[in-house]
Amino acid sequence: MNSAGFVFRRARDGVLLIIAVVVLNFFLLSAAPGDIADVLAMQAGGATSEQVEGIRKELGLDKGVFSQMITYVTKVAQGDLGQSLFYNDSVAGLIAERLPNTLLLVLPAMTIAVVLGTLLGVLSAYRPRGLFNMGVTLFSLVGFAAPVFWSGMVLLIVFAYWFPIFPASGMYDIGAYPSGFDAVLQVAHHLVLPVISLSMVYLAQYSRQARATMLDVLGSDYVRTARAKGLREKAVVYKHALKNAVLPVVTLAGLQFSHAVAGAVLVETVFNWPGLGRLAFDAVLNRDFPLMLGLLLVSSVLVVIVNILVDWLYSVLDPRIKMEG
Template sequence: MLKGSLNKLGNAVVLLVAVLVLNFTLIHIAPGDPVEAIVGEMGGATPEMIEQMRAQYGLDQPFIVQIGTYLGNVLTGDLGMSTYYGQPVTQLIWDRIGATMLLVITALMTAMIIGTVLGVFSAQKRRSILSHFVTVIALAGFSAPVFWVGIMLILLLSVSIPLLPISGMTSATSEAGGIAHVLDVLHHLILPALTLATIYLAFYSRLARASMLEVLGSDYVRTARAKGMPQRLVIYKHALRNAILPVVTFAGLQFGQLISGAVLVETVFAWPGLGTLAFESILRRDTPTLLGILFFSSMMVVVMNVLTDLVYRIIDPRIKAR
């Protein structure tokens, strides 16, 4: 087990370094200049000031020197300084990560729980109205762009029926603390989390349904039924434990996609997380901040893959360390 864990850790480090190099290269060759973006925000600058700024951010160095310096700084935990905000990128990410993780985890858990429940029920009655309903919801979820779902929910639940706030994480006029503040945040969280969860709920419902149908046709389920075991016990003790394995696997693998999808959702709802920060960094050509967000997202994907493997082993002890 120790050898397998060390191999996975080594592969993860190599993968992260490759992602860093690729991201840095792609952003470096993309059109635009961070210094020109800063000068545009300032309203202009002299050629001497522009050259000084390029030297300050190391942009006057050859590409190989720039990427070598950046990799060395990342190894020490230094993601650089934001060219727009003038703050350490690490601090910017730390300030925004709480909002993004709250949104992503809420959306993921909502999609997993509701999607799995719908999939299990529809698998038990594959020709029922519920089964057809799950199929329609899945097709709609796969087809609808996430930003369109967000706009439709705003029109329905904020404009036509003013139940939920349109944007932000808290009310602009609210100065409450404690429970009142938590409830205010949860009130603002409903729409963006529901928007992000809708897309993945469709996937998990179909995945859970397909997996449950396969498990229900297995020999050990038929044997349990032949012994006279109650249907509920067969479903929730024997079948569900194995049917949920693919759901757990894809939940871990798609965690990074949820962070990527949060970019659009946070932009639509002005949610103050990493997605909004990434969008602003792209518009303002804030290369260090954008690289930091991409690196953090990649690291989260790797961590979630490791955690998924551990959860997989807990759910199914038959799996041995490799």
């Protein structure tokens, strides 16, 4: 099967999966305790029972759950994600405004974690009894055990308060309205601590995975054969062993992309980064169901896209893997 056919088939399956996710999310949020109309009434300072009933009717909450679900799915199919109850703005507009900020945080963090984690794992596997291997193992254990919000707060204390090298929150300096290259520099400066905080736990996991896989690959028959032929050690490690060793890391990264987006909620809250994570935090606090449903939908679409790219990358890294059923 060629690349176009593979992508089309996976995209078709992805659309069916997203439809199922939309329906499931709607029923799960509908089953949550509490009433949106009561929450809106409390936010407005109180309301009579007639006014609460009017809110329910305006939002369509007086209809059955199945009727509400059909209405919602129909609107989503037309590109309408609804209106945010808390922000009183279009859900699609809010997500479109914040999505680039989240991708700007998650993609560099995952890239650093995959590349640096794989490199550390490969180097430690090449010298399994050296001090470098002990250091990588210790770092992996600490990084894997440390919660992402805890590491974020430690980075804030050390590098924003004790040694004020990096800013503590936001995307831009307070009171600054930069443009052009100055804006890029400010965003990059504010992005350093959140990216390090988010990437640390994944970097630890990928280094452990790469080390374990590399040790297994270096002990395989074809590697011993390559060495017996007189190939240089660097060629054996980086040309023959690395491609097979990196496949499990790519798999793990694809599976954990959704986890990284979820982890961004905590990181964005700690560093006050204006992304989808902060938006989701506000939506949960204010029981903004349309916004929560929209965020879950966008997260599902991102995960499906990343998994399609990972499957395609498999065939690029290892030609023996065919893009077939």
